[in-house]
Amino acid sequence: MKLTEIKRKNIIEAAVEEFREQGFLGANIMRIAKRADVSSRTLYKHFENKEALFQEISKIMIERNSAMAPVGYDPDLPLDRQLVTALERYVGVITEPEAIGLNRMVIAELLRDLDRSRAFFAEFATHDYPITNLIAEAMEAGVLRKADSVYAANQLLGLVKTFFFWPEFLLGDNPAADGVMEDCVSMFLSYYKTDV
Structure with missing residues (x-):
């Protein structure tokens, strides 16, 4: 990793801690620079302001939540087992300590700022x-009845995330x-599974 990439990473990590402790409004660029062990000038070379830092952190959170590669359907395996396995992997990704920390920090700010929340959810x-x-x-x-797959995925993940x-x-x-997890998948399949 190049020195400039290391500094950028350190700035982002310091900003996450600062936002977590102080909230967006209370966060201070000078404290972030100090935590990252960089000058404020270096910080401003990477991020023009707190808003740019927050947007980068939000982007990282979305990317982390999307880090798992899409899962394909295998007609030779039972669908319920495929769903459980994929969901267990996904839950593992979104409940890693770093992912939870990012989610807590970002969601706290989204609760405070409706416009920021709308922009985040649009992305x-x-x-x-x-x-x-x-x-x-x-x-x-034809194993599941035809419907909007995004809507169906959101229904299943709503169940899974609850638990x-x-x-x-x-x-x-x-x-x-x-x-x-098996119960969540069973509920989902009781609505969507076909008789094929």
Whole structure:
């Protein structure tokens, strides 16, 4: 990694900590520079202001949540098992400590600023969840009834996040019992699965 890339990474990490501790309004560029061990001039070469830093951090959060490659449908494997496996991998990505920290910091600011929240969710909507492809291909194969695959993926992830993301995000632990993921998938399939 080049020195300039290292400095940029350090600035972003320092900004995440500063925003987490102080909130967006209370965050201070000079403190961020000090935490990152760079001059304010160096910081401004990378980011023109706090807003630019926050936008970069939001972008990183979206990219982390989309880091898992799209999952394809395999007609030789049971669909319920494919969904459970893909969802377990996805939950692993979004509940990593760094991902949880980024989510907490960004969501706290989105709650405060409706315009920023609208812009964030407009950007977020352009990214498909990794299981959307799996659901779309299963619909195409006739295993799931035809519907909007993005809508269907959001329904399934709404169930899954209730048990696996939000407890981690809000409480710092995951009290989900064994079999909960399978139950979420069963509920989803009871609505979408065809008789084929």
